[in-house]
Amino acid sequence: MPANIVVGTQWGDEGKGKVIDILASRADVVVRSQGGNNAGHTVVNNGEVYKLHLIPSGILYPNTLCLIGAGVVLDPKDFIGELDSLAERGLETLGHLKVDPRAHIVMPWHIALDGLSEAFRGGKDIGTTKRGIGPTYMDKYERCGIRLFDLVHPEILAEKIQTTGKLKNKIITEVYGGDPFDLDAVIAEYTEYGKRLLPYMDDVSVLTFEASKSGKNIMFEGAQATLLDIDFGTYPYVTSSHPLSAGVCVGTGIGPKEITNIIGVAKAYTTRVGKGPFPTELDDETGDKIRNVGGEFGTTTGRPRRTGWFDAVIVRHSVRVNGLDSLAINKLDTLSGLDTLKICTAYKKPDGTVTEHFPPALEELDGCVPVYEEFEGFNEDISQCRTFGELPENCKKYIARLEELVGCHVSMIGVGPDRSQVIER
Ligand code: GDP
Ligand code: IMO
Ligand code: MG
Numbered sequence: 001m002p003a004n005i006v007v008g009t010q011w012g013d014e015g016k017g018k019v020i021d022i023l024a025s026r027a028d029v030v031v032r033s034q035g036g037n038n039a040g041h042t043v044v045n046n047g048e049v050y051k052l053h054l055i056p057s058g059i060l061y062p063n064t065l066c067l068i069g070a071g072v073v074l075d076p077k078d079f080i081g082e083l084d085s086l087a088e089r090g091l092e093t094l095g096h097l098k099v100d101p102r103a104h105i106v107m108p109w110h111i112a113l114d115g116l117s118e119a120f121r122g123g124k125d126i127g128t129t130k131r132g133i134g135p136t137y138m139d140k141y142e143r144c145g146i147r148l149f150d151l152v153h154p155e156i157l158a159e160k161i162q163t164t165g166k167l168k169n170k171i172i173t174e175v176y177g178g179d180p181f182d183l184d185a186v187i188a189e190y191t192e193y194g195k196r197l198l199p200y201m202d203d204v205s206v207l208t209f210e211a212s213k214s215g216k217n218i219m220f221e222g223a224q225a226t227l228l229d230i231d232f233g234t235y236p237y238v239t240s241s242h243p244l245s246a247g248v249c250v251g252t253g254i255g256p257k258e259i260t261n262i263i264g265v266a267k268a269y270t271t272r273v274g275k276g277p278f279p280t281e282l283d284d285e286t287g288d289k290i291r292n293v294g295g296e297f298g299t300t301t302g303r304p305r306r307t308g309w310f311d312a313v314i315v316r317h318s319v320r321v322n323g324l325d326s327l328a329i330n331k332l333d334t335l336s337g338l339d340t341l342k343i344c345t346a347y348k349k350p351d352g353t354v355t356e357h358f359p360p361a362l363e364e365l366d367g368c369v370p371v372y373e374e375f376e377g378f379n380e381d382i383s384q385c386r387t388f389g390e391l392p393e394n395c396k397k398y399i400a401r402l403e404e405l406v407g408c409h410v411s412m413i414g415v416g417p418d419r420s421q422v423i424e425r
Contacts (some may be wrong), residue, residue: 008225040299070249237276
């Protein structure tokens with residue numbers, strides 16, 4: 001009963017969707033356990049591009065059961081949009097997609113408050129995706145959230161929208177000077193969403209447990225990434241959930257003993273969308289080149305991604321906090337054509353000491369300077385390579401040193417966006 005977790009090891013967009021899609025071909029069940037439609041996962045199959053936000057990347061296989069666990073925050077409007085766009089492309093979801101009744105619902109005031117609070121922070125905004133993720137998790141922990149169970153029960157939904165909505169309208173108008181919501185209209189709109197979602201509701205904790213006990217191959221699809229984790233990321237420039245491997249258990253409702261293998265996904269360089277520290281960021285022509293060659297523009301918001309060298313300090317941190325068994329390194333092909341490649345091996349602190357560990361606070365990270373090791377680049381087109389042996393010598397050296405620096409075996413190398421463009425070791 002293999003149960004694999006796939007997690008992001010940097011600031012997101014490492015190509016988790018592609019890795020999940022490849023591994024999902026061998027899986028019976030694919031489970032999402034945290035985050036919401038702030039995620040954007042791209043799957044490319046024979047030139048056909050699918051961009052998924054809430055629905056697990058296993059959905060492209062008709063016999064794979066796709067589950068959305070209790071720890072996910074679900075925007076019903078976007079979710080239905082995703083169901084419809086898959087249906088238009090001939091992909092049926094009913095029957096092999098289930099959502100846990102405990103999953104919290106993103107309400108329209110969450111989206112409004114995400115925008116209003118970001119604007120209120122002025123220049124100190126987080127640069128969120130403005131999908132209402134933070135405010136929905138706030139209500140969950142405040143214990144006043146609306147869950148999928150409520151959404152599909154019109155009387156409960158109406159009562160909860162009236163109570164919570166009144167308070168939200170007060171905050172929106174009196175604190176932020178925004179426009180209130182017409183609660184009757186919200187009740188009408190969300191009741192309709194509830195009707196549509198009812199056939200998708202099922203207890204994901206039970207389904208996952210039963211799948212595990214009957215020897216099924218389970219894949220847990222991480223969204224966001226380690227450096228965006230609310231505790232172990234670059235707080236406060238993080239998301240509001242636990243994208244770590246440990247988050248899978250609480251977000252699905254299964255015990256840690258069910259997990260057999262944990263795979264981290266990284267790019268061969270680093271990117272970040274949104275604000276916050278990025279020690280190896282390249283604010284120059286090389287950074288632009290990586291952005292353009294790699295098509296580094298956000299899947300969810302379309303924002304240009306910030307680009308920089310591979311940072312072994314952050315991936316080493318991810319190897320530790322996730323307990324990684326192996327790494328998938330994507331987009332090695334993007335680095336072709338650069339004369340020199342660099343890897344950050346450690347940070348030099350303002351007092352002259354050197355650390356190999358990612359500092360717990362931004363104030364400590366301030367003034368840290370990356371220590372780099374340089375490598376000769378490669379010019380070959382590697383997109384057709386399918387074995388490690390076929391890679392140019394300089395690529396092999398780069399990967400071997402990267403493995404050594406982060407302390408983890410590289411089991412997969414991405415050489416292009418398509419499902420087939422991968423080297424497995
Ligand atoms: P995710 O959020 O981690 O699933 O990643 P995204 O889908 O947001 O971003 C990764 C981008 O890189 C997508 O456009 C993928 O199609 C693309 N991609 C993934 N792996 C590779 C690779 O090995 N090479 C290239 N050139 N592109 C890749
Ligand atoms: P995937 O799954 C990259 C970032 C946002 C912002 C911060 C907080 O595609 O890797 P939020 O809307 O979550 O409150 O925003 O987190 N962020 C992501 N960056 N990939 C993602 O998901 C992200 N999800 C959130 O840009 O900096
Ligand atoms: Mg993404």
